[in-house]
Amino acid sequence: MPMYQVMPVCGEIKVAVLDFMYKLPNIHQEKERLAIQTLTARQDQIMKKAYELKVAAGGLVKTVTIPDADPADSLSPAHISGSPATTTTTPFGGAVADLGALLGEDPGALRDIVISANPAQPPPLTLLVLHALLSQRYRVLSTVGVHSSVSGGVVLPPELLSCLGPCHPDSYDRQCFQVGFTLLWRDVPKLQMRYCVQKMCPVEGEANVARFLFRLLAQYPGDxxxxxxxxxxxxxxxxxxxxxxxxxxxxxxxxxxxxxxxxxxxxxxxxxxxxxxxxxxxxxxxxxxxxxxxxxxxxxxxxxxxxxxxxxxxxxxxxxxxxxx
Known part of the structure; x- marks a missing residue:
């Protein structure tokens, strides 16, 4: 005979056994199917926009990544211009240079050339002439910027801020251009150019930068x-x-x-x-x-x-x- 006897406090409990964990609506109904199609189309648009932003960021990194610049420094865009069309004419003799062979094939990315010049020194006239020739040969996105190292208390004349020409109406779409040409007015002891920040040391001196740009237009004499x-x-x-x-x-x-x-x-x-x-x-x-x-x-x-x-x-x-x- 048991020591204690406990009486039941409730009657018989019936538990319904389910053959599924979660109950979901039927996705094959017309209303839900249209909603899924709309969501899929929106996702495709987002992915396309994300790819375009990735390509643009890949080009901009060459402009904003300057190893010897202070992280707090900033680039103030003063003027953006560009050439919408290309021509095969050149005042130089010999064969026309191949841009892809010289700067490398990088589909979808803009090839950025960034030149830093001191506004207190004579303007780089040679580079401005070569820029005009590049704009005739390629679709060039031109930008003039003022670095924070010279922005405080320094007033630049309009001629320096618009030396690369008028603003191009399609400057917002970097994919429309072949070459990015940025002239950055900056407090530097000597003019310098950067093309590939990750793989290339800066090219210093107007003469050396001019040689680099000239090779984008024509081949050096074979003799x-x-x-x-x-x-x-x-x-x-x-x-x-x-x-x-x-x-x-x-x-x-x-x-x-x-x-x-x-x-x-x-x-x-x-x-x-x-x-x-x-x-x-x-x-x-x-x-x-x-x-x-x-x-x-x-x-x-x-x-x-x-x-x-x-x-x-x-x-x-x-x-x-x-x-x-």
Whole structure:
């Protein structure tokens, strides 16, 4: 006999055994099917937009990722312009350069070239001429920005903020362009260019940057002697004319230029090259174009007839307008 006997407190409990865990509505009904189709279409649109943002961010990283910049610094876009169409014409002789072979094939990503220049120094006239030629050859998205290192108390003239041309109406769509060309006014001791931040060290000096941009337009001469002559005149233009330490040195270089132009139509031979662009801009920058020797005068007029240097004479005085508040 048990020690304790407990009486039942409730009657018989019947538990319904289910053959499913959760009850769901029938998705095969017409209303639910249309809702799913709408949701799927919206998801496709979101994924497409996400891909476009990824491509745009991949191009922008070359512009905003500057290793020696302070994280608190910022880039203030001052002007954006671009060229909507391409042409195959070029004033340079020889074959036209292949952009994909030089900068690498990267489908869907904009190739960004970022140049930092000090507004307190003479403007990079050579690079502006090469930018105009690039805009004729490729679809170029051009941007002028002001770095925070010079924004405080410094007033830049409008000529420096619009030196790459008027704003392009399609500048919001980076995929419409082949090359991004950004000129960043920044407090740097020497002009420098960055193309691929992750794989490439900065290229310093206007002469070296000009050589890089020139190779996007035309091939260097195959003749080693002619290529050396071209490089020699590019160096002399910047180091002896633009950065010459004395009036006598500049006069001697101008005399040598006059003698070279007495032997050929252009500075480095019978074809218009980077040497002509560099020498023209440096002669103009030094103020030697007012009363040059006869051969130099003839050559200056021939360069003006090409229509490539129209903005250089207007931009040169702009650097003197940089004021400090």
């Amino acid at each position: 080693p002697a002619l290529a050396t002559l071209l490089d020699s005149w590019v160096d002399r233009a910047f180091f002896e004319l633009a950065e010459g330490s004395s009036t006598e040195q500049r006069a001697a270089t101008l005399s040598a230029l006059n003698a070279a132009l007495g032997r050929s139509t252009w500075v480095a031979g019978s074809e218009f090259t980077l040497a002509d662009i560099a020498c023209y801009c440096c002669v103009l920058q030094c103020g030697l174009a007012s009363s040059p020797p006869a051969n130099v005068q003839r050559w200056l007029e021939a360069c003006d007839n090409l229509g490539l240097f129209a903005t250089t004479r207007l931009l040169l005085p702009a650097v003197t307008k940089v004021s400090h508040c």
